[in-house]
Amino acid sequence: MQRLIEFGWRLLPFAVVILIWYAVRWSGVVDQGLLPPPHLVFLDIWKRSTEGTFLLDAWVSIRRVLLGLFFGMLLAVPIGFLIGWNRTIRRFVDPLVNFFRALPPIALIPLAIVYLGIGEVAKVAILFYAAFFAGVIVMYEGMSQINPLFIRVSRTLGATDWEVFYKVILPLTVPHVLTATRVALGVAWATLVASELVAAQNGLGAVIQNASAFFQLTTIYAGIVAIGTFALIMDTMLRMASRRFLDWQERVVQ
Amino acid sequence: MTGETAPGEDGSPKVVFQNVSKSFGAIEVVRDVSFEIHDGDFIAVVGPSGCGKTTMMNMLAGFTKPDGGAVLLDGRPVAGPGPDRGVMFQDYGVFPWLTVEKNIRFGLELAVKRGMTKAQKNETVEKYMAQMRLTDFRNAWPKNLSGGMKQRLALARAYAANPRFLLMDEPFGALDAQTRSDMHDLLLEIMQAERKTALLITHSAEEAIYLANRILVVSARPSRIVEEINIPFGDNRDRDLLDSHEFIELRRHLRDVVMKQYAEQQALR
Numbered sequence: 001m002q003r004l005i006e007f008g009w010r011l012l013p014f015a016v017v018i019l020i021w022y023a024v025r026w027s028g029v030v031d032q033g034l035l036p037p038p039h040l041v042f043l044d045i046w047k048r049s050t051e052g053t054f055l056l057d058a059w060v061s062i063r064r065v066l067l068g069l070f071f072g073m074l075l076a077v078p079i080g081f082l083i084g085w086n087r088t089i090r091r092f093v094d095p096l097v098n099f100f101r102a103l104p105p106i107a108l109i110p111l112a113i114v115y116l117g118i119g120e121v122a123k124v125a126i127l128f129y130a131a132f133f134a135g136v137i138v139m140y141e142g143m144s145q146i147n148p149l150f151i152r153v154s155r156t157l158g159a160t161d162w163e164v165f166y167k168v169i170l171p172l173t174v175p176h177v178l179t180a181t182r183v184a185l186g187v188a189w190a191t192l193v194a195s196e197l198v199a200a201q202n203g204l205g206a207v208i209q210n211a212s213a214f215f216q217l218t219t220i221y222a223g224i225v226a227i228g229t230f231a232l233i234m235d236t237m238l239r240m241a242s243r244r245f246l247d248w249q250e251r252v253v254q
Numbered sequence: 255m256t257g258e259t260a261p262g263e264d265g266s267p268k269v270v271f272q273n274v275s276k277s278f279g280a281i282e283v284v285r286d287v288s289f290e291i292h293d294g295d296f297i298a299v300v301g302p303s304g305c306g307k308t309t310m311m312n313m314l315a316g317f318t319k320p321d322g323g324a325v326l327l328d329g330r331p332v333a334g335p336g337p338d339r340g341v342m343f344q345d346y347g348v349f350p351w352l353t354v355e356k357n358i359r360f361g362l363e364l365a366v367k368r369g370m371t372k373a374q375k376n377e378t379v380e381k382y383m384a385q386m387r388l389t390d391f392r393n394a395w396p397k398n399l400s401g402g403m404k405q406r407l408a409l410a411r412a413y414a415a416n417p418r419f420l421l422m423d424e425p426f427g428a429l430d431a432q433t434r435s436d437m438h439d440l441l442l443e444i445m446q447a448e449r450k451t452a453l454l455i456t457h458s459a460e461e462a463i464y465l466a467n468r469i470l471v472v473s474a475r476p477s478r479i480v481e482e483i484n485i486p487f488g489d490n491r492d493r494d495l496l497d498s499h500e501f502i503e504l505r506r507h508l509r510d511v512v513m514k515q516y517a518e519q520q521a522l523r
């Protein structure tokens with residue numbers, strides 16, 4: 001019962017948004033032709049899923065995000081770790097990281113197309129780039145916040161360098177890895193859609209792009225709703241993982 | 255456990271601060287400090303805050319090195335931190351990612367303790383967990399413990415590693431009065447069961463007299479030792495002592511000496 005109520009609270013805001021959506025449509029503020037009603041959007045998702053390639057497009061997008069995120073974090077964790085740990089490395093790498101991070105990944109899409117074509121590799125490469133720079137910054141800021149007191153305590157208990165590393169620093173890194181992954185995930189979704197809008201035959205971004213060419217507003221909305229839903233589901237899964245693994249934290253990453 | 259035999263059994267000093275000096279940049283923090291700690295001593299260091307007490311303790315713990323002079327441990331300069339010197343900090347230093355039991359076990363699972371059997375380790379953990387009244391909380395996360403419990407956990411963890419020295423940097427400073435006095439009695443209890451040579455940094459004259467057998471009063475920065483007070487109570491310490499004439503006299507005297515140094519430290523700011 002408690003869980004049901006909790007679940008209800010999660011859904012409530014979305015129900016309210018849908019109601020406002022209907023209200024805006026019926027109030028006549030916006031031309032009815034320019035704002036399809038929610039039920040038609042859901043119907044469109046259903047029809048395109050059962051009769052068309054919508055699910056396949058969704059899967060293509062999700063796979064790109066996951067691959068980009070995976071490779072991005074695979075590199076961001078050790079690199080962020082090194083930068084956070086070593087002052088000399090940090091001084092050297094910091095300006096570079098900030099330069100590349102300030103550069104929107106979307107700006108690299110034309111370059112990626114030139115070098116890597118318009119296939120999967122180009123898309124995953126851009127997502128890798130986006131995920132890496134979002135992740136690395138969270139990682140190393142987190143790392144540099146690690147309380148040196150814990151390292152001192154472990155030394156007075158007799159820990160060697162290696163033991164300090166894997167018994168103290170590593171467990172303290174886990175929260176930052178999870179936070180970095182969540183941030184990178186958000187950035188990856190945003191970048192994915194942009195790259196699919198520019199050059200893709202499939203994926204949710206391409207669905208939206210094609211629908212826009214034919215002025216199929218309902219399908220544009222269907223694509224947007226689907227992207228939001230998948231991004232939210234992935235984020236929720238990460239949050240649940242945080243809660244499970246970071247039980248010990250004063251404030252669980254919410 | 256450490257394997258070394260202390261040359262302290264005959265009463266010769268185990269720790270010698272020999273004309274120790276230390277500066278941070280332009281700030282001279284410790285100037286020409288010399289004193290000795292003997293086997294079984296319980297030394298309290300009292301002085302105004304910011305005068306360099308933590309710096310002195312850090313040099314013995316091995317976290318920092320003196321600029322001049324030497325801190326000798328069994329005749330050799332301190333090379334770095336080690337399991338022969340357990341440390342307690344004001345903000346506990348309890349590992350938040352480990353449960354109560356695993357915190358106590360931490361030091362025993364390190365390579366330095368590979369000579370112990372599994373059974374010995376378990377026994378050690380259970381013993382100190384019980385002694386510090388933490389057995390009911392063995393699976394609790396530190397975030398759910400009170401300040402007093404965290405400090406009990408830190409003490410249990412330090413003892414489990416079986417150090418020869420216990421270095422304490424204002425360990426009870428953040429606790430309320432009642433918890434503080436409970437901690438005092440718990441510390442005396444475990445010290446009487448298993449003597450460690452101890453160095454306690456504190457602000458409280460009462461705490462220093464109640465716990466220590468020798469008190470070093472440290473001056474305003476740069477710190478020198480201005481007075482050394484011997485406390486004649488031996489192992490005979492309980493709450494009644496606090497109301498004794500002798501205790502009150504000692505406290506009055508210590509406060510006078512310390513207040514003078516506080517005033518000088520204030521003038522430095």
Ligand SMILES: Nc1ncnc2c1ncn2[C@@H]1O[C@H](COP(=O)(O)OP(=O)(O)O)[C@@H](O)[C@H]1O
Nearest residue numbers: 278279281283302303304305306307308309310
């Ligand atoms: N690592 C450090 N770098 C620079 N200054 C320090 C450092 N550690 C301590 N100090 C300075 O040395 C003085 C004494 O510090 P400390 O030993 O912590 O005093 P206490 O423990 O007696 O309060 C303070 O003025 C403090 O600011």
Ligand SMILES: [Mg+2]
Nearest residue numbers: 304307308423
């Ligand atoms: Mg201090």
